[in-house]
Amino acid sequence: AGENYSLAADCQSDLRHFLLAECRRKKIRVRDAWRSWVDIGRHLMVHFDLRRPGNLQMKLAKVGLTFEGTPHRGLDDARNIGRLALALQERGVSLTVNDGLIKPRRPAVTKKEKRLRSREEETARRRQKKPVVVDW
Numbered sequence: 001a002g003e004n005y006s007l008a009a010d011c012q013s014d015l016r017h018f019l020l021a022e023c024r025r026k027k028i029r030v031r032d033a034w035r036s037w038v039d040i041g042r043h044l045m046v047h048f049d050l051r052r053p054g055n056l057q058m059k060l061a062k063v064g065l066t067f068e069g070t071p072h073r074g075l076d077d078a079r080n081i082g083r084l085a086l087a088l089q090e091r092g093v094s095l096t097v098n099d100g101l102i103k104p105r106r107p108a109v110t111k112k113e114k115r116l117r118s119r120e121e122e123t124a125r126r127r128q129k130k131p132v133v134v135d136w
Contacts, residue, residue, distance in 0.1 A: 007037040039098045047093050063087035
């Protein structure tokens with residue numbers, strides 16, 4: 001309540017594969033506000049009429065910027081996405097929140113959960129194969 005912000009990402013996978021999955025892994029409640037965001041990459045594609053904008057370094061180059069810091073380091077990526085957003089706004093791009101909610105493609109399942117599920121499935125299969133013996 002009273003929140004007046006939006007997350008920004010240079011592509012959908014940042015949130016789908018990293019933020020939501022990391023929150024789930026760490027058992028952090030995902031706020032509804034985090035399920036919609038400003039897709040900076042999409043705005044760049046529309047503004048420059050691009051089919052594939054490339055990685056963050058290539059996106060920054062489109063607006064005359066270079067990447068600062070270490071690629072794929074969370075804080076450096078976040079700062080550069082912010083710089084990219086400001087550069088787009090300076091070019092007259094109206095940054096709007098995406099029109100859909102993101103949902104993980106499939107639930108994140110740990111290796112331990114996979115092993116447990118496969119054991120349970122195997123046990124269920126064995127039970128189905130055993131003949132029922134009725135002793136009168």
